Amino acid sequence: MQRRDFIRICAATAAVSAQSAFAARDLKPRFYARVRLVDNHRQPLKASSLTAGENYIFHYPFEGTPCFLLNLGRPTVRDVRLKTEHGGTYVWPGGVGPNRAVVGYSAICAHRMTYPTRQISFISFRDRSAASKISRPHTIHCCSEHSEYDPASGARVLDGPAPQPLSAILLEHDRASDGLHAVGTLGGEMFNAFFAKFGFKLALDYGPGRARRHVSDQTVVTPLADFCKQQVKC
């Protein structure tokens, strides 16, 4: 997200507010630490190095909250108006980087919070080659109860029981260096419920108290295939 994109988010949010007398509540972006995305060698990740259609995982804004980083390989929709389960409205600004094709989302399913672990993942992006009879191409699909999200449109819900889009991770792209930073979230966060439900397992996986620690400075981006031993593809 360039600075002007942030201004555009605020303007679009204000426009939604002015236009809709029925909007229950307009959600503002929630800003956390500005964190550089780095590769496995701790070098700044370049947006152009992301393989289109590949699932990448990073952790933000907490050390135990996984997120997807995706190069969709095609331009995303701009200024998508979305709604949370509890009626909050917000405007997703679109992707960043070349062709505005790079997007970030919380990888915690908005239904029952299935998420990728080191052992197994039931949720992932499907490009054309990974789609099946159950999962459509170019979607993020959760095999638990088949919620499906459109990452090119703010992860709006296309199918299944999820009551709201995946929470978006706000990204900044620096054109000069081609680097990426995560700066905040937009939409319905589920972090409190996530920590309440999975606290015990998160303590085992990340160490006592670590999962809730805020990420600062940098976060490592890893292909899902390297992060996770087994990917369930339905």
Ligand code: FES
């Ligand atoms: S947890 Fe993802 S669809 Fe139910």
